[in-house]
Structure formats: C-alpha cells, structure tokens
Amino acid sequence: MGLVMDGRVWVFGDHINTDLMCPGAYQWGTWEEIRPHVLEACNPRFPKEVGPGDVIIAGRNFGCGSSREKAPKNLKHLGIRCVVAESFGRLFFRNCIAIGLPILPCGNVASRFETGDRARIDVEQAVVENCTRGLRLTAEPLSREMIDTLREGGIIALLRK
Amino acid sequence: MGMTMAEKVLERAGGKAPVRAGQYITAKPDLVFMGDGLADVYTILQEANVGSIWDASKVVSLMDHAVPSPTIGLAEKYKTIRTAVRELGIATAYGERVGICHQALPEKGHVIPGEFILGLDSHSTTHGAFGAASTAIGYTEMAYVLKTGALWVRVPETIKFNILGELSPRVMSKDVLLHIAGRYSVEVAQYKAIEFTGPTARGMSVAGRMTMSNMGVELGAKFAFFEADEKTLAFLRQRTQRPVGLFGADADARYESVHEVDVSALEPQVSLPHRVDNVAPISAIGNIKIDQAFLGSCTNARTEDLEVAAGILEGRHIHRDVRMLVIPASWEVYTEAMRKGLMEIFIRAGALIGTPGCGPCCGTHQGILAGGERCIGSHNRNFKGRMGSNDAEVYLASPATVAASAIEGCIADPRTY
Numbered sequence: 001m002g003l004v005m006d007g008r009v010w011v012f013g014d015h016i017n018t019d020l021m022c023p024g025a026y027q028w029g030t031w032e033e034i035r036p037h038v039l040e041a042c043n044p045r046f047p048k049e050v051g052p053g054d055v056i057i058a059g060r061n062f063g064c065g066s067s068r069e070k071a072p073k074n075l076k077h078l079g080i081r082c083v084v085a086e087s088f089g090r091l092f093f094r095n096c097i098a099i100g101l102p103i104l105p106c107g108n109v110a111s112r113f114e115t116g117d118r119a120r121i122d123v124e125q126a127v128v129e130n131c132t133r134g135l136r137l138t139a140e141p142l143s144r145e146m147i148d149t150l151r152e153g154g155i156i157a158l159l160r161k
Numbered sequence: 162m163g164m165t166m167a168e169k170v171l172e173r174a175g176g177k178a179p180v181r182a183g184q185y186i187t188a189k190p191d192l193v194f195m196g197d198g199l200a201d202v203y204t205i206l207q208e209a210n211v212g213s214i215w216d217a218s219k220v221v222s223l224m225d226h227a228v229p230s231p232t233i234g235l236a237e238k239y240k241t242i243r244t245a246v247r248e249l250g251i252a253t254a255y256g257e258r259v260g261i262c263h264q265a266l267p268e269k270g271h272v273i274p275g276e277f278i279l280g281l282d283s284h285s286t287t288h289g290a291f292g293a294a295s296t297a298i299g300y301t302e303m304a305y306v307l308k309t310g311a312l313w314v315r316v317p318e319t320i321k322f323n324i325l326g327e328l329s330p331r332v333m334s335k336d337v338l339l340h341i342a343g344r345y346s347v348e349v350a351q352y353k354a355i356e357f358t359g360p361t362a363r364g365m366s367v368a369g370r371m372t373m374s375n376m377g378v379e380l381g382a383k384f385a386f387f388e389a390d391e392k393t394l395a396f397l398r399q400r401t402q403r404p405v406g407l408f409g410a411d412a413d414a415r416y417e418s419v420h421e422v423d424v425s426a427l428e429p430q431v432s433l434p435h436r437v438d439n440v441a442p443i444s445a446i447g448n449i450k451i452d453q454a455f456l457g458s459c460t461n462a463r464t465e466d467l468e469v470a471a472g473i474l475e476g477r478h479i480h481r482d483v484r485m486l487v488i489p490a491s492w493e494v495y496t497e498a499m500r501k502g503l504m505e506i507f508i509r510a511g512a513l514i515g516t517p518g519c520g521p522c523c524g525t526h527q528g529i530l531a532g533g534e535r536c537i538g539s540h541n542r543n544f545k546g547r548m549g550s551n552d553a554e555v556y557l558a559s560p561a562t563v564a565a566s567a568i569e570g571c572i573a574d575p576r577t578y
C-alpha cells in the first residue's frame with residue numbers, strides 16, 4: 001500500500017473517544033445500522049458526507065477509551081485513508097496499525113487545518129502538508145515495523161504468511 | 162540502576178535481555194483472556210486460515226458484556242464463542258457463569274503478581290492491583306498473539322502517585338482516583354505505566370485497589386500497578402495452586418515523575434459529563450436531578466462496594482422518580498452478597514437486580530438511557546452516548562454517592578448517612 005495520500009480533510013478536536021466512532025447501542029449491529037452514527041455526536045455532517053480518500057486531522061488523545069477495534073474499522077469502511085492527530089489513545093494507535101489504517105502523530109496539527117482543506121500526508125517521511133494554505137508540518141516518524149505492517153495492509157496479511 | 166515494576170515484568174516476558182523504558186521489545190504473555198471479543202478474534206483467525214493456536218492452556222474465555230443476550234446479533238456472537246472455545250481447545254471457558262472478566266480473573270486465581278497479561282478489554286489494567294502487568298489489545302492483535310504467542314511492546318515510562326493521608330468516612334478509593342483524574346487529566350499517563358504507592362495505597366483493601374487500577378486506563382495508562390503485598394497474597398493463595406510471591410519496584414527505580422496526593426481532606430468526588438477528568442467535589446455540585454442510579458461494573462461492584470451502598474440504603478426507599486440498578490460484578494460477589502443479606506436490602510429499597518455482567522455500563526443492554534435522562538453510576542466512563550442517547554448525561558461517583566443519590570433523587574452527599 002502506498003503511504004502517501006492526498007485527501008479532503010475533516011477536523012476534530014481533543015479527546016475524541018472510540019464510543020463516538022462506534023456507539024455502544026449500535027456497535028453489534030450491521031454496518032448499515034452503525035454507519036449513520038460514526039462520529040455523528042461530534043459532527044452530524046460527517047457520516048453523511050464523508051467519502052473515500054478523505055483524511056481526519058484531530059487534536060490530542062484521539063481514540064481514547066474503549067478498546068473496540070470496530071472504531072478504526074468503521075473509519076476505514078467509510079473510506080478514511082489516514083488519521084493525523086496530536087496524540088492518540090494507545091489502543092486506538094495499536095489497532096490502526098494492526099488493521100492497516102495509516103496513522104501519524106503530529107504536534108499542533110489541528111489548528112493548522114479546517115474541514116474541507118486538502119492535505120497531503122507522507123506517512124513514511126512523517127510530513128503533513130496543508131495544500132489549501134501552503135503549510136508544511138513535520139510529524140513524529142513511526143517505527144520501521146509499523147510502516148512495514150501498514151504497507152502489508154495490516155497484521156492479517158502477516159498472519160496469512 | 163533499579164527497575165520499575167513494568168521494566169521487571171517486561172524484561173522477563175521479553176526473554177531476559179535487559180530492558181529500559183522507551184525500548185521496543187517482543188514479549189510473551191503469561192496469560193491472555195477474552196470476553197465477548199473472542200467471536201471477532203475467531204473470525205479473524207478463520208479469515209487468516211489459522212487453525213490452531215500457540216498455547217490453549219494460557220487462554221481464558223468468558224462472556225460478560227451482554228449476558229443473557231438482548232438481540233439476535235449478540236446471540237449469534239455468543240454462539241460463535243462457543244464454537245471457538247471448542248475448535249481452539251480452550252479448556253478454561255466459564256461461559257456466562259462467572260461475571261465480568263476483570264473481577265472473575267483474579268477470583269478464579271488466574272492473576273499472578275509479576276506476570277504479563279493481555280486482555281481484549283481496555284480495563285485489563287485492573288490486574289495491576291495484584292502486581293501484574295496487564296493491558297488490552299485489539300482483536301486483530303489478539304489473533305496474532307494466539308497464533309504466535311508474542312507481541313511487540315514499548316517498555317513504558319512509569320509515573321508514581323504517592324498517596325498519603327487518611328480517607329474520611331464515606332470517602333472511597335473511587336474518590337481518590339476521580340480526584341487524581343480531575344487534578345492531572347486523562348492524559349497524565351498516556352502510553353505510560355502507573356505505580357500507586359504510599360501509606361494510603363498500602364492501606365487500601367484489595368477491592369479498593371482494583372477500582373484504582375481499573376480506572377488507571379482512564380488516566381491513559383498501559384499498566385496501573387500496586388505492589389503485591391501480604392494482602393494481595395492472602396487473597397490469591399486461596400485461589401490458585403501456583404506459587405505467588407511479593408512483587409514490587411526496586412527502591413532506586415527511575416520514574417518519569419512522582420506526584421504526592423494528600424487525601425486527608427478529600428470530599429466525595431463526582432465526574433461530570435462528558436469526560437472522566439471533568440471532576441468536582443460533592444460540595445460544589447448543585448441540585449442535579451437523576452433518573453437512574455447504577456451500582457455495577459468492573460470498577461465498583463465488589464462485595465465491599467455493595468456493603469457500603471446497602472449500609473446507606475438499609476431501611477430506606479429509592480426515590481420514586483429514580484430507577485436503581487444493582488448488578489454484582491461476579492457470581493462470587495452475588496453469592497456473598499446474598500449470604501450477607503445485601504441483596505434483600507437492595508430489593509426492599511426498590512432496586513432492580515441484574516445478572517452479573519457489564520449491564521448498562523457500555524450501553525449494550527439493560528438500563529439504556531433515553532434523551533434528556535441523567536444517570537449517576539459507580540462505573541468508569543461518562544462519554545457522550547456511551548449509555549444510550551447522545552442527549553443523556555452520565556455522572557460517575559463512588560458506590561456510597563450512588564446510593565445516597567438514589568435515595569434523594571438528585572446527586573447527594575453520602576456523608577450525611
């Protein structure tokens with residue numbers, strides 16, 4: 001999988017927990033049942049308008065809370081290509097690498113973007129650019145193993161080997 | 162240079178090469194446990210054509226998040242778990258006859274001080290109360306662990322909370338933890354380990370320590386330790402044939418930071434919507450009417466918690482506008498509470514009693530909140546929408562505060578009882 005992407009941005013704040021990405025009342029339902037509620041409580045437009053190739057830019061502690069792996073999987077199903085945040089809940093971070101959803105920690109990133117901007121993200125080089133505003137930010141690089149796992153598309157591919 | 166508890170456990174689990182905080186290692190868990198997520202893990206194993214697992218004797222399975230199942234979808238999930246247990250040869254499978262994983266695991270003697278434990282549920286940090294390095298991973302990573310018996314781990318830095326001072330009557334370990342969250346935030350231990358130490362931590366009961374370690378994850382922690390002392394061993398020795406010993410950090414271990422928390426003047430604490438660190442002392446809480454009071458979850462539904470609540474509810478009635486749910490954390494707790502007459506007190510006071518399990522804590526079944534409703538609970542998360550409607554509000558407090566509030570119909574100070 002290529003780890004450079006270019007996409008439309010959705011901006012979220014601090015402490016967005018996994019319940020918000022996968023509410024308990026719907027988490028065991030079908031994809032059709034869950035889909036309208038993914039991050040609905042943070043931005044009602046998000047589940048309606050998000051599309052393939054979009055990226056999420058967020059503040060601190062993104063994905064805190066429950067271990068529910070469905071949270072990043074729901075984002076992936078919606079077509080989210082990458083999540084950049086100032087910091088991550090540790091379980092969400094691990095789960096993203098495991099399921100092959102590219103992720104990148106980058107300080108002060110949330111204030112540099114607005115929803116609707118275009119971002120170019122190079123996960124391997126740890127660079128985040130706001131193409132709309134002409135800004136370039138340096139992110140914290142992932143480890144070699146994490147990048148390799150993301151390239152494979154996640155752990156399942158490794159398990160099959 | 163001395164080592165922290167996290168460093169000691171991971172050095173052994175990583176194959177004995179010296180480790181230091183910050184290092185990435187591959188570690189072998191001594192135990193893995195799975196609640197309802199085993200269904201998903203099994204599906205992933207099948208997708209990846211993995212037929213057999215590394216060591217079925219190190220795996221514990223049980224069902225807790227929605228027993229008995231409230232929907233067809235969940236019933237199917239539980240059916241898949243039964244199949245998985247059979248096909249993978251998991252001998253230690255309790256089904257729905259044990260309670261919440263974090264309570265059942267130590268009760269059944271699976272938690273050993275100094276061991277490395279991986280669970281599927283974020284509150285796996287609970288077992289740190291016994292000196293175990295216990296944390297959660299997701300389904301896909303669990304599938305990987307089941308196949309290979311190993312996982313990458315970053316050896317965490319450790320922060321220490323040195324807890325001093327005597328707690329006032331009706332102030333519980335839950336209040337201490339909520340106070341720490343309010344003062345230091347839900348990020349204070351992000352990616353790190355916690356050690357709770359000091360005279361007040363040592364003085365806490367095993368149940369009180371479990372509450373603190375349980376909510377360690379709400380401070381962001383990977384592990385949340387107490388030293389394994391004589392109290393820990395007295396609890397575990399009746400429950401396991403395996404050798405258990407004292408376990409703690411070296412006196413000269415290196416900590417990223419040390420925080421002193423004096424609790425001698427601490428009031429009961431309440432965490433307000435929608436974040437765990439949005440905490441205020443009870444005296445600063447105005448008149449907040451409630452619709453539901455929940456005494457349950459892996460945080461605060463042990464015998465000691467039920468005793469405190471029953472002590473307040475005995476001979477009294479739950480407010481007519483409040484529904485109170487009491488759900489013991491495990492079958493062992495339930496049986497003990499029956500024997501002590503606590504369940505009768507709850508029923509006479511007008512509480513609804515549920516089968517041991519997670520109940521409404523994660524909004525999957527029982528006690529789901531309608532729009533505009535307010536719940537005060539002894540559990541651990543008050544996120545928006547977690548217990549039902551996005552327009553509901555959840556407040557977190559100790560079992561004592563939950564019981565007092567159930568009587569008064571609004572958030573109430575338990576010290577007047």
Ligand code: SF4
Nearest residue numbers: 284458459519522523
């Ligand atoms: S009681 Fe609540 S927090 Fe504990 S394991 Fe169950 S759902 Fe999770």
